[in-house]
Amino acid sequence: MSAASFASTGGPPAIPHLDVDPFAIGFFADPFPTHDVLRDAGPVVYLDKWNVYGVARYAEVHAVLNDPMTFCSSRGVGLSDFKKEKPWRPPSLILEADPPAHTRTRAVLSRVLSPTVMKQVRDRFAAAAEERVDLLLEKRSFDAIADLAEAYPLSIFPDALGLRPEGREHLIPYASLVFNAFGPPNQLRQEAIERSAPHQAYIAEQCQRENLAPGGFGACIHARVDEGEITATEAPLLVRSLLSAGLDTTVNGIGAAVYCLARFPDQWQRLRDDPTLARNAFEEAVRFESPVQTFFRTTTREVELGGAVIGEGEKVLMFLGAANRDPRRWDKPDTYDITRRTSGHVGFGSGIHMCVGQLVARLEGEVMLSALARRIAKIEITGEPKRRFNNTLRGLDSLPVTITPA
Amino acid sequence: MPAITFIHSGGKTDRVDVSDGESAMHAATRHGLDGILAECGGNTMCATCHVYVDDGWLARLPAMADDEDALLDGAAAERMANSRLSCQIRITHELDGLVLRLPERQV
Numbered sequence: 241m242s243a244a245s246f247a248s249t250g251g252p253p254a255i256p257h258l259d260v261d262p263f264a265i266g267f268f269a270d271p272f273p274t275h276d277v278l279r280d281a282g283p284v285v286y287l288d289k290w291n292v293y294g295v296a297r298y299a300e301v302h303a304v305l306n307d308p309m310t311f312c313s314s315r316g317v318g319l320s321d322f323k324k325e326k327p328w329r330p331p332s333l334i335l336e337a338d339p340p341a342h343t344r345t346r347a348v349l350s351r352v353l354s355p356t357v358m359k360q361v362r363d364r365f366a367a368a369a370e371e372r373v374d375l376l377l378e379k380r381s382f383d384a385i386a387d388l389a390e391a392y393p394l395s396i397f398p399d400a401l402g403l404r405p406e407g408r409e410h411l412i413p414y415a416s417l418v419f420n421a422f423g424p425p426n427q428l429r430q431e432a433i434e435r436s437a438p439h440q441a442y443i444a445e446q447c448q449r450e451n452l453a454p455g456g457f458g459a460c461i462h463a464r465v466d467e468g469e470i471t472a473t474e475a476p477l478l479v480r481s482l483l484s485a486g487l488d489t490t491v492n493g494i495g496a497a498v499y500c501l502a503r504f505p506d507q508w509q510r511l512r513d514d515p516t517l518a519r520n521a522f523e524e525a526v527r528f529e530s531p532v533q534t535f536f537r538t539t540t541r542e543v544e545l546g547g548a549v550i551g552e553g554e555k556v557l558m559f560l561g562a563a564n565r566d567p568r569r570w571d572k573p574d575t576y577d578i579t580r581r582t583s584g585h586v587g588f589g590s591g592i593h594m595c596v597g598q599l600v601a602r603l604e605g606e607v608m609l610s611a612l613a614r615r616i617a618k619i620e621i622t623g624e625p626k627r628r629f630n631n632t633l634r635g636l637d638s639l640p641v642t643i644t645p646a
Numbered sequence: 647m648p649a650i651t652f653i654h655s656g657g658k659t660d661r662v663d664v665s666d667g668e669s670a671m672h673a674a675t676r677h678g679l680d681g682i683l684a685e686c687g688g689n690t691m692c693a694t695c696h697v698y699v700d701d702g703w704l705a706r707l708p709a710m711a712d713d714e715d716a717l718l719d720g721a722a723a724e725r726m727a728n729s730r731l732s733c734q735i736r737i738t739h740e741l742d743g744l745v746l747r748l749p750e751r752q753v
Contacts (some may be wrong), residue, residue, distance in 0.1 A: 484686055594691060
């Protein structure tokens with residue numbers, strides 16, 4: 241009724257202003273009721289707390305992701321506008337870049353993490369998942385975050401990259417810093433940046449060619465310098481992208497999947513009955529929990545979106561997690577269903593910036609869930625799960641469980 | 647509205663209506679067809695919407711881009727001369743009646 245009366249007056253509909261802080265601890269603890277409010281308020285909202293536009297419905301999130309020339313990334317994919325503020329670190333050559341510069345660097349990483357490469361590492365990743373399950377079966381009771389969701393990617397990904405054994409303890413803190421830094425200047429971001437120096441020093445060193453083992457993903461990136469596809473100064477920054485985005489994301493993805501399967505025993509039973517559903521069970525967990533909750537874009541011109549007009553140089557916050565549970569797009573969006581057709585979810589983004597490591601994530605998720613389903617009869621949560629708070633990432637800090645062998 | 651036919655590896659056929667300009671992959675997932683996964687949602691990043699194009703149609707399809715070509719090398723089922731990614735096949739009236747065969751597996 242009110243929307244209709246706005247329309248009849250002729251001008252564009254007013255954009256609802258909301259008093260919501262999507263970077264507050266209270267929001268992170270339970271974002272879903274606020275996601276409903278954001279989606280129902282309109283296709284585009286304005287968040288007064290941080291002076292940004294927001295989109296939480298699937299259609300608008302998908303539209304923004306797929307119009308990179310209007311909604312650019314080179315001015316930063318966090319709240320900070322690189323045109324107005326100095327970035328906290330040298331910008332990423334892929335995440336924080338637009339075409340045509342982005343096209344060249346993206347092609348390099350796509351090739352390094354291609355389906356062909358995944359076929360080559362598959363057996364190694366699967367064997368490591370079996371070894372991890374061996375250890376868990378010995379323990380019976382453990383923290384499914386530290387001992388599973390973190391331990392498994394840590395046992396394969398740094399080696400796949402070709403990292404030195406020393407200093408790997410910096411990897412998760414560095415990733416946590418990167419994802420906190422996309423947020424506003426709140427306590428999470430400020431504290432992360434204040435403590436960042438040792439992590440940044442490690443990363444800078446580790447990205448150099450001489451510190452990456454032959455045959456690994458890192459060395460493969462540097463090899464592209466010899467082909468003239470990238471320069472010697474670009475290669476370490478592209479390795480940095482894998483260190484920033486390749487570990488903590490899969491930790492939270494696998495953590496989300498285990499948390500879902502432990503919470504919804506009927507879905508766990510379906511997976512037990514048919515372990516070939518493992519890959520989709522992981523994918524559905526990425527939709528359901530959306531380990532990467534948000535990203536920003538910046539408008540390069542005045543643009544109409546969902547009937548609203550947004551001026552040039554405005555930050556637009558995309559709620560990926562809300563889009564992935566938008567009832568306008570998904571049937572029973574709040575149900576975790578391992579047989580759901582998940583194609584089209586935006587948990588890995590969409591368009592030219594869609595997660596370049598998505599095949600690595602799916603491979604890790606699939607082989608781990610498959611190993612669990614074949615060898616474990618039951619997963620029981622035995623204590624209160626604790627949430628880990630980050631400006632971008634959603635996941636748990638600890639999940640005490642007890643397993644029963646199959 | 648154009649229609650295209652998918653032939654499953656077991657021989658079953660599904661004829662689906664396609665909106666003008668929609669990709670063959672999108673039409674398949676919209677109709678809930680098994681045999682097309684499309685994990686990346688049509689962004690040419692995953693090779694899980696692999697199809698074999700039926701004789702006679704291949705030359706009438708839009709040319710293959712480099713990224714599609716590279717991805718097909720990593721497809722789960724064998725790559726053949728008539729392999730394409732269905733997310734890259736936009737259906738227009740000229741492709742009404744197109745026949746696509748599905749591989750045994752996508753992952």
